[in-house]
Amino acid sequence: MTGPFQADSRYPTFRVALHWGVVALIVTQWLTSGAIHRTHGTLLPPSAIDLLLHAAHNYSGMTIGLLVGIRVLLRLFKPIPSAQLQPAILRRLSAAVHWGIYASLLAQASTGFVAAYLWGGAGRVHVFLWNVTLTLTAIHVAAALFHAVRRDGVLSRMLPAFSGFRFGQSRAPTRARPLTRI
Numbered sequence: 001m002t003g004p005f006q007a008d009s010r011y012p013t014f015r016v017a018l019h020w021g022v023v024a025l026i027v028t029q030w031l032t033s034g035a036i037h038r039t040h041g042t043l044l045p046p047s048a049i050d051l052l053l054h055a056a057h058n059y060s061g062m063t064i065g066l067l068v069g070i071r072v073l074l075r076l077f078k079p080i081p082s083a084q085l086q087p088a089i090l091r092r093l094s095a096a097v098h099w100g101i102y103a104s105l106l107a108q109a110s111t112g113f114v115a116a117y118l119w120g121g122a123g124r125v126h127v128f129l130w131n132v133t134l135t136l137t138a139i140h141v142a143a144a145l146f147h148a149v150r151r152d153g154v155l156s157r158m159l160p161a162f163s164g165f166r167f168g169q170s171r172a173p174t175r176a177r178p179l180t181r182i
């Protein structure tokens with residue numbers, strides 16, 4: 001360990017890249033989703049750009065499904081030390097929100113696929129799940145900002161090492177505590 005920050009408590013670079021890559025793809029989903037209604041919802045033929053955005057939504061959504069699947073496998077089989085949040089109930093809450101986000105994103109990718117290629121009725125569930133994803137993400141981001149203000153080192157765990165940001169000291173446990181046990 002060098003300096004006040006314990007670098008070993010950071011998420012590994014690959015997982016940081018997965019986290020922020022999926023965030024970027026979710027923003028893409030939001031930006032492209034309007035084109036789907038313009039493609040199917042009017043009597044006019046869809047524009048080339050809307051068709052492109054619709055295709056981008058489908059492929060970006062499938063990529064989210066794949067990347068979240070990898071994250072779930074990593075979390076189950078290669079757990080890393082969880083942040084030492086106090087009181088302990090915060091650790092359970094944080095894990096519950098993370099698992100909720102995985103479940104919601106996987107379900108959204110699946111229902112989107114079904115709606116696009118197999119049965120349009122699944123679109124209703126897909127749209128409903130978007131609200132679930134948004135709610136859980138809002139809680140998650142509020143928690144991240146709370147940690148940034150508290151400067152307890154939690155936010156720095158998910159920032160790229162090269163960014164140079166340090167939001168306080170990170171309290172890493174001496175022994176790996178599986179993130180999956182809540």
Ligand code: HEM
Binds near residue numbers: 033059065
């Ligand atoms: C986790 C990944 C995904 C997210 C976050 C996402 C997000 C969204 C959002 C925000 C909407 C618009 C909801 C509204 O009208 O208020 C939407 C609609 C739609 N998406 Fe996705 N999507 C994802 C994956 C997919 C995939 C993989 C496909 C297809 C392969 C897909 C196909 C569709 C379709 C067909 C609609 C229109 C549904 C309807 O209104 O009946 N989505 N999506």
Ligand code: HEM
Binds near residue numbers: 083098099155157
């Ligand atoms: C669409 C937006 C987001 C989603 C879906 C999301 C999802 C997740 C998930 C599922 C985890 C668990 C670890 C993992 O699987 O890699 C996580 C961890 C984390 N996220 Fe996010 N996140 C989002 C946005 C943000 C933002 C905007 C911030 C910061 C401002 C942030 C900060 C963090 C931090 C610090 C952790 C690590 C927490 C810990 O130490 O256990 N996330 N995120």
